[in-house]
Amino acid sequence: MLQKPYLMVPGPTAVPERVLQAMHRPVINHRGPQYEALFRDVSDRLKTVFKTKQDVLTYPAAGTGMMEAAVVNILSPGDHVLVVSIGVFGDRFAEIAAKFGAVVEKLDFAWGEAAAPRVLAERLAGDKEGRIKAVFLTHNETSTGVTNDVQALAAACKGHPALVVVDAVSSLGAMDLAMDEWGLDVVITGSQKALMLPPGLGFMALSERAWAACAQSTMPKFYWDAQAVKKALAKGQNPYTPPVSLLFGLAEALRLIEEEGLDNIFARHRTLRAALRAGVRAMGLGLLADDKVASPGVTAVLPPTGIEAKKIQKTMRERFGITLAGGQKKLENQIFRIGHLGYVAQTDILVTLAALEMTLALLGHKVELGAGVRAAQEILMEG
Ligand SMILES: Cc1ncc(COP(=O)(O)O)c(C=O)c1O
Incomplete structure (x- = not known):
């Protein structure tokens, strides 16, 4: 396809x-x-x-x-x-x-x-x-x-x-x-x-x-x-x-x-971070960083028990054309990272979350399709 x-x-x-x-x-x-x-x-x-x-x-x-x-x-x-x-x-x-x-x-x-x-x-x-x-x-x-x-x-x-x-x-x-x-x-x-x-x-x-x-x-x-x-x-x-x-x-x-203006750019990154984190959480996944120190530009996600991070990256890439980053050094295969800095819009976050839900479902994780996207949509509509 x-x-x-x-x-x-x-x-x-x-x-x-x-x-x-x-x-x-x-x-x-x-x-x-x-x-x-x-x-x-x-x-x-x-x-x-x-x-x-x-x-x-x-x-x-x-x-x-x-x-x-x-x-x-x-x-x-x-x-x-x-x-x-x-x-x-x-x-x-x-x-x-x-x-x-x-x-x-x-x-x-x-x-x-x-x-x-x-x-x-x-x-x-x-x-x-x-x-x-x-x-x-x-x-x-x-x-x-x-x-x-x-x-x-x-x-x-x-x-x-x-x-x-x-x-x-x-x-x-x-x-x-x-x-x-x-x-x-x-x-x-x-x-x-x-x-x-x-x-x-x-x-x-x-x-x-x-x-x-x-x-x-x-x-x-x-x-x-x-x-x-x-x-x-x-x-x-x-x-x-x-x-x-x-x-x-x-x-x-x-x-x-x-x-765009620097302040608007910073605000955009903060909004995308909030939407992405809400979406990932709504899928039942954990996040490496606490909200207080979470980066506005990259989010490290913990895979569900029993599913390798690398498997998620592979399915996202091969099935949906979405490239995510892996964990480095001691975090290799322990996390996958979603980059959301630079030329990134709300729609990129929604597409990524939608594909991630499908990926998790395909890999056997119990996920309610649409839950992550909806959580992100709700945040994006506020901003
Ligand atoms: C915080 C930080 N410092 C340094 C580097 C190194 O940059 P480069 O890969 O261009 O050498 C990177 C690359 O990801 C980075 O994220």
Whole structure:
């Protein structure tokens, strides 16, 4: 039977038609005036999304590249850092920092829970000599569907000299993040999630304190060198060949974001989260994250007893053309994840829930067809 593909994973996410069309243009010279105008324009408009006055640097990179860029630009080998981890991507920050010679201490929280600001504040209060150079945070832990209260975590770092580094790969553009107001020193993100672009662009902004740390940093870097990227940006250029077509797409994606408005986008994500969670619960399924810390962009669902998560993903994909994400590392086959960030509408949630009900029924789970869809409809009609 004919199927329409639905990419309901938490990145890469579906790309709007307008963004796809914008990228279908002849490539231009990246050292010419047309590119310079484009690059200056998008770099400027990105500041609004980051809520910062600082330069937003653009790299041809995956999110992991930006995590590495954050590490190598502000640290020197032997620096002590504190990595707050609530899942796979917090762990990744620790791994990268250790690989580059930082002395890494982890502050781990259970997967499925958010980091407690009080625990972070207590740990930093114990660092009387101010040895910890940076605190690494994950805004939205994509592997568990939990959003950290970054504002409160950053506030917990106040009074300590450590830089606050935030992985906003799966949050920026879907949930509020106010870099300057919240006192964040480094914020990184990628193009392929809430920014509604294909994978391939990474972004990083640094506070004045972070720029000062860059000037002192001795970790080796060439491609990631933020100072070189900043210098090139001052001329409306990149230090190397940028993915020009993706920048055409970025200009259009930013236009879409401006048209909808950041606050409306955040509200849309919260509504979709509420509808999806109500729908899943009405099917008798459990959720990994508590409502209080549940991500507006990705939901981790516990499969019913006796049905493997992977089986659900397989049926959703093969029978209905809907791609969901699986669990990672220790959550492999323990959960499946539904991505709802970026270019996602109410109807996408309803289609996903309807197909999930049919999938569960096909796999032998006792489910009342329509119960999940109805629960979601009721919430969507309120909004
Ligand atoms: C929170 C978070 N950080 C970092 C990454 C890494 O991004 P990439 O896969 O583009 O390297 C991801 C990807 O899913 C993510 O969700």
